[in-house]
Amino acid sequence: MGCPEEASANASVDQNGTGSEEEQMDSSSSSAEAVLACLRCSKLARLQCPKCLELKLPRSNGAFCSQECFKAAWGSHKQVHTESRRAVIRADTPQDQISEALSRGWMYCLHKGEHRSGRAPNYDWTGSLRPYPISARRFVPDNVPRPEWASTGNATAEQYSEWQNSVEIKTPEQIQTMREACKIARDVLDAAARAVRPGVTTDELDEIVHEATIAAGAYPSPLNYHFFPKSCCTSVNEVICHGIPDARRLEDGDIVNIDVTVYYKGYHGDLNETYFVGEVDEASRQLVKTTYECLEKAIAIVKPGVRYREVGEVISRHASLAGLSVVKSYCGHGIGELFHCAPNIPHYSRNKAVGIMKAGQTFTIEPMINAGVWRDRMWPDGWTAVTADGKRSAQFEHTLLVTETGCEVLTARLPTSPAVFPWLTS
Incomplete structure (x- = not known):
């Protein structure tokens, strides 16, 4: 999945939008370019917030088209990092992880993938592993050829x-x-x-x-x-x-x-x-x-x-x-x-x-x-x-x-x- 990088630039922002935490915008991969829009202006996203990458957040959480949009959005965007840290702290146990997923609308998969449920299924499990809720189906752009x-x-x-x-x-x-x-x-x-x-x-x-x-x-x-x-x-x-x-x-x-x-x-x-x-x-x-x-x-x-x-x-x-x-x-x-x-x-x-x-x-x-x-x-x-x-x-x-x-x-x-x-x- 290796992709060429664009030149990065410093994007320092303070509490007023001009300088409290230094972050350097990383280029998003060509995968993000293909499917993601800027969080602020909805133009094609070419850059990725490095803190989002460090926290392993979904790419859609930190996609921006330019340094200017990143700086302008920083005041609200940095809350995403705070919420992510809190989520990690909350998700210490399996039940915490499950509750966190359910709160985002994720559901358990049933019946060959055709059905969803908010309740964990009953089953005579053979080992220690259990199913967890799954996220919604991912988007595929219209220009990608697909099987029937x-x-x-x-x-x-x-x-x-x-x-x-x-x-x-x-x-x-x-x-x-x-x-x-x-x-x-x-x-x-x-x-x-x-x-x-x-x-x-x-x-x-x-x-x-x-x-x-x-x-x-x-x-x-x-x-x-x-x-x-x-x-x-x-x-x-x-x-x-x-x-x-x-x-x-x-x-x-x-x-x-x-x-x-x-x-x-x-x-x-x-x-x-x-x-x-x-x-x-x-x-x-x-x-x-x-x-x-x-x-x-x-x-x-x-x-x-x-x-x-x-x-x-x-x-x-x-x-x-x-x-x-x-x-x-x-x-x-x-x-x-x-x-x-x-x-x-x-x-x-x-x-x-x-x-x-x-x-x-x-x-x-x-x-x-x-x-x-x-x-x-x-x-x-x-x-x-x-x-x-x-x-x-x-x-x-x-x-x-x-x-x-x-x-x-x-x-x-x-x-x-x-x-x-x-x-x-x-």
């Missing part, structure tokens, strides 16, 4: 496509566009990864993903896909996949998976990674590292002539050696003009996947590895899949292209990707 479900919530064309029953061989032109989409997805995920730390909410991570995707001229594929309410999935601790970003603050010792997919020029790019939040216990570190290795070992066998079912054998072998289990309810999938299509790529052993890999195919491999049993349960929101025993789960995903001699990892880590995995830097 952006307005309807339904993926009808995908459901009835011929590519649900046969595997498409992409043309060179299609492959090049997929490279572009996957590069955007990688940049977006890296931007979110840099923000992972104790105290950050998963809703804030979703905002970063959303703004970076829009800034790149892409649409966040999960948004309204079968009514999924957010622009990415954030799966914390015992959540296996499809966790919904909400008001919960990440805590020291958590692990969180961020799953990003973007829709660009008619094609999807899909990847995810699991990150450490602060100081994480050794068992969780080994779980995440082993899951990363499972994906790497699976990628290593991808080439023309290999059976899809062999991917699961490789992953299961490595996971079982570490005393871990492989989730069976979710699998890798074909991807391109469709978000999900053939082939299905199971990650567990002795699976029944039919077919062999051929050059020109694109699909994901995304093993979900559990510290305990492989079975999963579904939360009342209809999306969040959690481990049946409440133990932790980790996941990594790449979009791959089968080549004549092996494969190309279209969503591969870049030299600019954040160094968040110790085993890659040691």
Whole structure:
């Protein structure tokens, strides 16, 4: 999500509007330029209040078109900082965080994302994690091309496509566009990864993903896909996949998976990674590292002539050696003009996947590895899949292209990707 910066200038303002607290206006990212208006005059916002950035407030809270508007608005705008500090003090406990979110009109998500409620759902929770209220659906500018479900919530064309029953061989032109989409997805995920730390909410991570995707001229594929309410999935601790970003603050010792997919020029790019939040216990570190290795070992066998079912054998072998289990309810999938299509790529052993890999195919491999049993349960929101025993789960995903001699990892880590995995830097 890296963006060029404009020259900054001092904007000192006192209690009368001319000099009590020095702040330097930072340039907003191109994502803010694409979607935000100046708080004072409603012109296109090109600058961002640095104090708002420091406090990790939504970008819309501190957007201005110029130093002049920032200075003129300072007397009232600085109250936003005060209220933010008070909110952080109030939000010391989970109930405080929930109350704060509800006071802003946020609600709990229910029934596959189609319903909202001001009351927390009743459920036989398997672990310590609980759902929190979620914010309203984020805005996508009209000039951003979007998939059919952006307005309807339904993926009808995908459901009835011929590519649900046969595997498409992409043309060179299609492959090049997929490279572009996957590069955007990688940049977006890296931007979110840099923000992972104790105290950050998963809703804030979703905002970063959303703004970076829009800034790149892409649409966040999960948004309204079968009514999924957010622009990415954030799966914390015992959540296996499809966790919904909400008001919960990440805590020291958590692990969180961020799953990003973007829709660009008619094609999807899909990847995810699991990150450490602060100081994480050794068992969780080994779980995440082993899951990363499972994906790497699976990628290593991808080439023309290999059976899809062999991917699961490789992953299961490595996971079982570490005393871990492989989730069976979710699998890798074909991807391109469709978000999900053939082939299905199971990650567990002795699976029944039919077919062999051929050059020109694109699909994901995304093993979900559990510290305990492989079975999963579904939360009342209809999306969040959690481990049946409440133990932790980790996941990594790449979009791959089968080549004549092996494969190309279209969503591969870049030299600019954040160094968040110790085993890659040691």
